[in-house]
Amino acid sequence: MKKFSFLALFLSITITAFSQGNNYVQNYNKYENLALTPPMGWNSWNKFACNVDENMIRQIADAMVSTGMKDAGYTYINIDDCWHGGRDSLGFIYPDPVRFPSGMKALADYIHSKGLKIGIYSDAGSQTCGGRPGSRGYEFQDALTYAAWGIDYLKYDWCNTEGLKAEGAYKTITAALRRAGRPIVLSICEWGNDKPWEWGPQVGHLWRTTGDIYNCFDCIKDHGTWKAFGVMQILDKQDGLRRYAGPGHWNDPDMMEIGNGQLTPAEDRAHFSMWAMLAAPLIAGNDIRSMDKETQEVLTNKDVIAVNQDSLGVQGFKHETRDSVETWLKPMKNGAWAVCFLNRSTKVKSIEFNWQEKPIVDELSKRELNTAVRQYKMKNLWTKKDAGTTKKVLKATIQGHDVLMLALTEIK
Structure with missing residues (x-):
């Protein structure tokens, strides 16, 4: 009986010690629900x-x-x-x-x-x-x-x-x-x-x-x-x-x-x-x-x-480079896309981009820009002007170290 009481007391003290120790286990996880869009x-x-x-x-x-x-x-x-x-x-x-x-x-x-x-x-x-x-x-x-x-x-x-x-x-x-x-x-x-x-x-x-x-x-x-x-x-x-x-x-x-x-x-x-x-x-x-x-x-x-700040939160990607002009795309919510043509040259560059040429697939977001299936209206985000639709080949000139940035919204 004395041995049982001693064992019970020992276990009680041990369990208490470990449970107290667990109070000091650190939480190494950041606060959630902050910076849901880029700060x-x-x-x-x-x-x-x-x-x-x-x-x-x-x-x-x-x-x-x-x-x-x-x-x-x-x-x-x-x-x-x-x-x-x-x-x-x-x-x-x-x-x-x-x-x-x-x-x-x-x-x-x-x-x-x-x-x-x-x-x-x-x-x-x-x-x-x-x-x-x-x-x-x-x-x-x-x-x-x-x-x-x-x-x-x-x-x-x-x-x-x-x-x-x-x-x-x-x-x-x-x-x-x-x-x-x-x-x-x-x-x-x-x-x-x-x-x-x-x-x-x-x-x-x-x-x-x-x-x-x-x-x-x-x-x-x-x-x-x-x-x-x-x-x-x-x-x-x-x-x-x-x-x-x-x-x-x-x-x-x-x-x-x-x-x-x-x-x-x-x-x-x-x-x-x-x-x-x-x-x-x-x-x-x-x-x-x-x-x-x-x-x-x-x-x-x-x-x-x-x-x-698009809530989909997908980082954009470089699709291609032609004659110092990089084409970047970013999938966005509600089926929209942002497209940015970056001229890395110091010289003026002319571009032609055929939206109909082939679908552009982003494996990360599982999104596809396929103008054979759906068409988009375009807005120039720096001039704030209507830039037409993806039915036509895009033709433009871009100054050195400048961009042409477009928002593509699906035509329902």
Whole structure:
């Protein structure tokens, strides 16, 4: 009887211990039902780098509303690197008291009052890329802090991560965000080194597929130990990745350089069009407070944005290349298609595209563009004009580094 009582007591204690331990099993799955279409917003890095402060961020939020960008679908005001001050005696992060004297909670409240959302930046390593305090070893504290501030979006970088494995490091911050209890979009900024598209869909809502973008249309900037890539180079690096993207989990070819002065108006259009075709996050990187009318019209083109934000969530694909002109297609809801002809040459090119030649099949979405079975009316998404139907061969000229972008809607 004594032996039975001892065994029962031992089992009771053991079961209790294991059940208590199970309370600390982490949830490495991202918050669901966020970023069901590619996130749209603005980020400070491309234009301002480390020169960020609360007055500028408030002005950007004001401009997001006044320029029509909010009405066009832009939501996030994302503060990139260098907002950090230090850590207090308990290890909790605080913002730079000179640049952000009102604190992040007050800034978040202001941005929320505009009907917008706020994003912030950290790093999986000991320091950020700009040399500020990283989150390594402080992940759960930082997540609690962000939740208390009212943060909606976290860009999580990959500098100073010696010895870390990317998948594990990003699972740690995901678990921390889940434990903090506030749904936050997680942007995995690991530069594509460890194939985040393979493990990222469960962990985050978007993941960088390449190194940093560089403000040119077709070039590579060699920094010695690393390289930055022009718009066309980043476009090429998306090859083979479309099957990983979809609602709630997107390939991220980096923030846009539209309006930053190095691209021509045609190149701005092409940049925006291709990011739309890729179902890429549309994160502006210019000073939207002072952008010219042409830049504003590109960034707020609702027809092109509708291609990007299509709820079917299928990333576009390159169908063919003829004489420097690439033909891209993107299946969309209700049987519609977007078609984009990209002229990668600096010279004017003439195109002829016979819609009747043969069906175009997308094995990924199980969709077929077959004009022998159904016809489509076409709209030019940059001129806003009717472009006829698919009954006739399409004939057009495209300026150098420009696009012809069409929406095809089935004729019932």
